[in-house]
Amino acid sequence: MDNxxxxxxHTITTKPWDIEDAAREYSRHGVxxxxxxxxxxxxxxxxxxxxxxxxxxxxxxxLVRGGFFPAAARSDRRTAIDDNLKLIDEAAELGAPLLVLxxxxxxxxxxxxxxxxxxxxxxxILPHAAACxxxxxxxxxxxxxxxxxxxxxxxxxxxDMVAELASDHLGVVHDVYHLWWDPDLRSExxxxxxxxxxxxFHVSDWKTPTEDLLLDRGLMGDGCIPIRKIRSWVESxxxxxxxxxxxxxxxYWAMDQKxxxxxxxxxxxxxx
Amino acid sequence: MDNxxxxxxHTITTKPWDIEDAAREYSRHGVxxxxxxxxxxxxxxxxxxxxxxxxxxxxxxxLVRGGFFPAAARSDRRTAIDDNLKLIDEAAELGAPLLVLxxxxxxxxxxxxxxxxxxxxxxxILPHAAACxxxxxxxxxxxxxxxxxxxxxxxxxxxDMVAELASDHLGVVHDVYHLWWDPDLRSExxxxxxxxxxxxFHVSDWKTPTEDLLLDRGLMGDGCIPIRKIRSWVESxxxxxxxxxxxxxxxYWAMDQKxxxxxxxxxxxxxx
Numbered sequence: 415m416d417n418x419x420x421x422x423x424h425t426i427t428t429k430p431w432d433i434e435d436a437a438r439e440y441s442r443h444g445v446x447x448x449x450x451x452x453x454x455x456x457x458x459x460x461x462x463x464x465x466x467x468x469x470x471x472x473x474x475x476x477l478v479r480g481g482f483f484p485a486a487a488r489s490d491r492r493t494a495i496d497d498n499l500k501l502i503d504e505a506a507e508l509g510a511p512l513l514v515l516x517x518x519x520x521x522x523x524x525x526x527x528x529x530x531x532x533x534x535x536x537x538x539i540l541p542h543a544a545a546c547x548x549x550x551x552x553x554x555x556x557x558x559x560x561x562x563x564x565x566x567x568x569x570x571x572x573x574d575m576v577a578e579l580a581s582d583h584l585g586v587v588h589d590v591y592h593l594w595w596d597p598d599l600r601s602e603x604x605x606x607x608x609x610x611x612x613x614x615f616h617v618s619d620w621k622t623p624t625e626d627l628l629l630d631r632g633l634m635g636d637g638c639i640p641i642r643k644i645r646s647w648v649e650s651x652x653x654x655x656x657x658x659x660x661x662x663x664x665x666y667w668a669m670d671q672k673x674x675x676x677x678x679x680x681x682x683x684x685x686x
Numbered sequence: 687m688d689n690x691x692x693x694x695x696h697t698i699t700t701k702p703w704d705i706e707d708a709a710r711e712y713s714r715h716g717v718x719x720x721x722x723x724x725x726x727x728x729x730x731x732x733x734x735x736x737x738x739x740x741x742x743x744x745x746x747x748x749l750v751r752g753g754f755f756p757a758a759a760r761s762d763r764r765t766a767i768d769d770n771l772k773l774i775d776e777a778a779e780l781g782a783p784l785l786v787l788x789x790x791x792x793x794x795x796x797x798x799x800x801x802x803x804x805x806x807x808x809x810x811i812l813p814h815a816a817a818c819x820x821x822x823x824x825x826x827x828x829x830x831x832x833x834x835x836x837x838x839x840x841x842x843x844x845x846d847m848v849a850e851l852a853s854d855h856l857g858v859v860h861d862v863y864h865l866w867w868d869p870d871l872r873s874e875x876x877x878x879x880x881x882x883x884x885x886x887f888h889v890s891d892w893k894t895p896t897e898d899l900l901l902d903r904g905l906m907g908d909g910c911i912p913i914r915k916i917r918s919w920v921e922s923x924x925x926x927x928x929x930x931x932x933x934x935x936x937x938y939w940a941m942d943q944k945x946x947x948x949x950x951x952x953x954x955x956x957x958x
Binding site for chain 1: 828897
């Protein structure tokens with residue numbers, strides 16, 4: 415139970431559990447934080463769910479995930495913005511200080527255009543985020559998701575966008591799975607943390623071979639990402655926030671989730 | 687049969703065919719060039735195979751693929767260098783002016799170390815390439831291959847390495863499948879062509895969804911890569927070389943390859 419005071423787990427990581435099960439089990443094992451995927455709140459009173467998590471002794475770290483701003487039609491872009499405004503309200507009701515943004519991409523829409531629409535979308539929701547006291551975190555995704563999930567694929571792009579939009583309520587979400595390969599990772603990580611813009615730090619591992627583009631993430635230690643080295647960069651400039659385990663894995667979801675949770679904690683202590 | 691004077695096809699694209707079938711069919715359809723995968727030469731006299739290709743009216747564009755320099759053990763790095771020296775000889779025997787290098791990566795070996803070993807490996811084989819009149823082409827691979835195939839994942843990295851090693855016999859292989867997502871693609875493409883360092887240009891497409899990290903490439907037009915735009919960048923600075931179709935696809939390999947070849951030609955004319 416020691417050294418788990420900075421460990422946070424995403425509800426999606428233990429997808430077979432509902433949020434009540436996840437809260438009870440995380441708490442029982444000494445996990446300190448929880449990041450809540452929107453799907454986990456379906457059919458529930460969001461405010462009460464937030465209270466339930468705090469009653470279980472958990473810190474609510476973030477609500478995941480808004481974004482998906484680009485669209486070919488203006489009306490669809492408006493719908494995306496409205497959806498994100500609702501998500502900001504939801505984060506406030508939940509008591510989550512951060513809304514994670516997966517920025518979006520549309521196959522066939524030029525990446526440059528997607529990036530413009532992403533910036534416009536974030537600019538459009540920032541005032542409401544500020545009014546609600548919610549921070550927005552731009553999460554760059556691995557380039558293999560540039561077709562349909564995010565046109566923001568490097569930490570430099572996220573840092574540049576955050577610099578351009580300059581707001582106390584906008585920062586970056588750093589996920590080693592998406593970023594580990596980047597030759598500029600160290601310098602852009604330092605830039606991000608030194609600028610006070612690192613809002614969250616996600617960990618998992620890259621398996622060899624990776625058998626599915628979406629659902630074959632590894633547990634820390636399963637793969638080749640130098641997690642400790644990247645963590646040392648993040649912390650060398652003073653990041654003291656949560657370290658969040660975010661794993662999508664058909665294989666781990668097929669496992670008894672209590673056994674998997676034990677493995678997560680062991681892997682966190684051994685490899686992060 | 688018009689406008690195929692710059693079309694080259696990689697033997698791997700029509701993998702079910704042996705090189706003799708490929709040569710006959712490409713030629714019969716007016717395809718001008720062929721890039722030969724090493725595997726296609728197995729059990730054959732390389733010099734005679736080269737002659738067979740030229741007799742069929744094909745230009746031998748490149749031999750694919752050397753590289754894979756990094757290894758944990760010095761002896762394995764030596765083996766890789768020896769293998770690449772043999773490949774340079776093979777390219778000379780085949781009559782291919784270019785050897786394509788997939789630089790290599792080893793899971794668990796730090797990317798920085800892999801990159802050093804790649805540079806050392808290329809430096810070690812360059813004199814032999816120059817002596818044989820063979821050019822070496824550094825092909826950056828998509829970041830999803832950074833674990834085990836290449837620690838060179840952006841055009842900038844390839845351009846930087848080519849600049850550093852400064853040799854008339856070293857350049858870059860540009861493949862839209864690997865590079866299309868890169869926010870710096872236009873500037874690095876112009877840098878590469880203007881510097882006279884673009885040795886080859888490969889095309890295929892990125893499908894949504896992509897169901898396999900290796901074997902689900904699309905035919906041009908199947909996906910979201912702006913091939914024409916990227917081609918216009920390549921040609922705006924004077925590239926006049928072959929345009930090479932390199933597709934790995936379980937689905938297309940399962941098709942009658944004569945039908946597939948017709949589709950390749952149609953897609954080349956319509957989308958490249």
